[in-house]
Amino acid sequence: AQSVTQPDIHITVSEGASLELRCNYSYGATPYLFWYVQSPGQGLQLLLKYFSGDTLVQGIKGFEAEFKRSQSSFNLRKPSVHWSDAAEYFCAVGPPWGADGLTFGKGTHLIIQP
């Protein structure tokens, strides 16, 4: 069965500091990986995705993620966080298309301190 683990429930980072959010997955086939962000009271917005090719993917809002097959990881990074980055971050894994949908991690709540 597929699963996603986000080991950090909460992370607090100072504004301007770097950020890394961890994600580990278990998936029986080639994984298609995603990071979504959810601001309070909002829906989920895609930050970036990995399907194949270059293992370092760039996303919106200055985020990037690196796929490491040997570690079954897809960690999200940002070199310098802004107060507006405070939100809930979800890692997800799924098939390339179709009815199986995405399996989400439990999320990491990011707090930005001034």
Added chain:
Amino acid sequence: DTAVSQTPKYLVTQMGNDKSIKCEQNLGHDTMYWYKQDSKKFLKIMFSYNNKELIINETVPNRFSPKSPDKAHLNLHINSLELGDSAVYFCASRGSANTEAFFGQGTRLTVV
């Protein structure tokens, strides 16, 4: 134009009532989903609907029933609402290979 839209955004209702949440996507996607986000923010898939094939998560009570009048719509009907049904429900859609899922803004259901 909003890609995936849900109505209503908020729904407060009494136990035992029947309610529906509507979802529409204008992306031309073949597959639509309903997810439930619980109070701890955990997202779990409830249903997916792909080319008239319905796949049900076996943990979903049969009080929940999706209805798809056409490819662009997937509504969620809930019978005999219970306190434990209180959650945020997200509709999503996904297209052809190598694309992401697009999510609606969510419907916060509160059962009192």
